[in-house]
Amino acid sequence: MITGAYAQEMAQYNQWQNSQLSEFLQDLTPEELTKDRGAFFGSIMGTANHLLWGNWIWISRFDKGAGPGGGIPDSVSLCADLAEWLPICRTIDARITGWAKSLGKDLLTGDFSWFSAAKKTDVTLPYAQCVIHMFNHQTHHRGQLHQMLTEVGSAAPVSDLVFMPKEV
Template sequence: MITGAYAREMARYSRWQNKQLKGFLQSLPAEELTLDRGAFFGSIMGTANHLLWGDWIWISRFDNGPGPGGGIPESVSICTNMSDWLPLRDTIDDRITRWADTLGDDEISGSFTWFSAAKESDVTKPYAQCIIHMFNHMTHHRGQLHQMLTEARSQAPVSDLVFLPEDL
């Protein structure tokens, strides 16, 4: 289904996207970040927090490191402001990159089991599908952020994978 090289490429892409996103988020006033825009997670800040929480929960499952705590309802408030969010974003991006750098093709072909708080039970799925889901989840919520940044009359990141710089 996928290879370790795919995961490494997507980790690079995610880091690039988040680096761009951080710049645009930092340029917005707090009122714009916290304005309820009718999105699923409310505001730009709520969605950025959920994106970070989702990345953190998945990487904690994959690398057996510490997770964010709480569940989806708490995900919107893991950071109250950009000064807390920015360094945590870097920390999680670093973890994702380190994990992806260790992936070989063989382990991706197996299954993966984790405890899902949403389902209140263990779930087992193909490891490759879980990896694809993590990266797809990121892209989905960054798309929502892109839309909200546009609504806030901000520029938004270039998101085309084909324009990923080689030097990242």
């Protein structure tokens, strides 16, 4: 279905996107970051927190490292502010990149199992599908952030994969 090379490219893309996103978020006031905008996770900060939480929970499953704690409802308040969010985001992005590099270039095969707190049960799915889900989840919520940035009159990150620099 997919290869380790795909995961490596998507990890690089994730790091590039979050780096750009961080720059735009830092241009906003605390009020702009926390204003409820009617999005699924409320505010820009709530959505950024959920994006980070999702990355963290998935990489903790894949690399067996520390996770963020809490569940989906708690994800919106993962970090109190952008000053707390930024270094954690960089750390998690580095974990994702390191994990992806460890996969090699070969096809990702086999099943992957974890306990889903959301479903309150053990889940087993194809490993490749879980990896695709992590990267798709990132893109979905960055799209929401892009929309909210546009609504506040901010520029927003270039998100086209074909424009990703060779070195991030």
